[in-house]
Amino acid sequence: MSKQKAKRRQAKKDTRRAMEQRKTQRQPDWPVLGLALFGMLVTAWLTLAASTTSGMPLCAEGSGCDIIQASRWSTLFGIPVALFGFLTYAAIALISFEMRPATKRWRRQWFISLVGLAVSLYLTAIGLIELQAVCFWCLISLATISAIFIWLTIKRPAAGPGQPWRDWLLNTGATTLVILAVMHLHYSGLLGPGMGREDPQLQALATHLDEEGARYYGASWCPACQEQEDLFGASSERLPFVECHPQGRSGLMASACVNAGIEQFPTWVIDGEQHEGILTPEELARLSNFDWEE
The missing domain is CATH 3.40.30.10 (Glutaredoxin)
Structure with missing residues (x-):
């Protein structure tokens, strides 16, 4: 009888522990959510700066921010790049707030932050190489998306992405490279109506x-x-x-x-x-x- 009671007590403990783990896994990811909300504020400010002609703090006329915001690299297919950044942070915030299983939520957070980081690094390099200018607000956004990506990489679930790491990295890396290639072709004028043909x-x-x-x-x-x-x-x-x-x-x-x-x-x-x-x-x-x- 004592052995059966012990087994029942152990089973109850295991059940309680499993319930607590599921509860923990389905709580919002507060650190990432906080960083994503901050990123939304920064990119919302940049989107506003792109749509107004009046001077804005740390984006005065002739500054690096002004030069970058006035360049062709500030828009993508006619849409402000800052707005794409805002939507990226909004997606990360929404996923972080949803009470999904930890592994499933992490996969989506990590992939979106990888794309956001790659795009941010690409545009920063363009600013330095092509315009010899840097944007203070853009650097803040770069630091924010970098913090999100690093945090998620360190805190990845023990179960991993749900498939072998090599396959996961190849798939997400290839998708990110395709996105960067499309952006580069667009800025090179190869995706326009004329596709490089002279009028x-x-x-x-x-x-x-x-x-x-x-x-x-x-x-x-x-x-x-x-x-x-x-x-x-x-x-x-x-x-x-x-x-x-x-x-x-x-x-x-x-x-x-x-x-x-x-x-x-x-x-x-x-x-x-x-x-x-x-x-x-x-x-x-x-x-x-x-x-x-x-």
């Missing part, structure tokens, strides 16, 4: 400007210059471009730009006259006596 009219105008001795002064990190070149699409490489900051944003201005008296980017010099700001192809055609209609 004959824009090609002829760019060639005409070069042959007529016109000069287009700008800088590789200048957002307005990027907008100017976007107006010419694949023919932008034919423009008579003069790089005024060959050593980067913090470098000295090139002597050709100093001698030309360039003070603003972009600046066009056509028939000896300066024209500051972005000019449409129609305006450039008129100023350079190019028959746009023909």
Whole structure:
């Protein structure tokens, strides 16, 4: 009898322990939820900065934040990148709050944070390489998504992702690389309507400007210059471009730009006259006596 009672007591203890474990597993993931909510605030602020022309704290005119927000890398398929970041954090927050089994919840949290971290690192590298600028708020978002990813990696369930780790990493890594590849193709102009094909009219105008001795002064990190070149699409490489900051944003201005008296980017010099700001192809055609209609 004593052995049976002992077995029953042990069975009750095991049942109680299992219930407590299930209860613990189905509690919200508070650390990740808190970080995700903070990330939502940061990206909401960046989304607001992208939709307003007024100066915002730590994103004043001419700052790294302003340069990045005005560049073509601030949007993806016409949607602010910050909004994608907000939705990423919102998805992590929702999953963290839902009382799913720990392993299932972790799989989704970890995958989304991996994609978010990879995209954030890609855009940060673009800012440093292409624009020679960094955005304070973007760095805060990068630190937040990094903290989420590191925390989830350290706190992964003992059961793992539910499949061999090698297969899991290959699948999630491949998916992340595909997302980055699509982004890069988009920013390279290879996913646009023309898919890299030149418009004959824009090609002829760019060639005409070069042959007529016109000069287009700008800088590789200048957002307005990027907008100017976007107006010419694949023919932008034919423009008579003069790089005024060959050593980067913090470098000295090139002597050709100093001698030309360039003070603003972009600046066009056509028939000896300066024209500051972005000019449409129609305006450039008129100023350079190019028959746009023909």
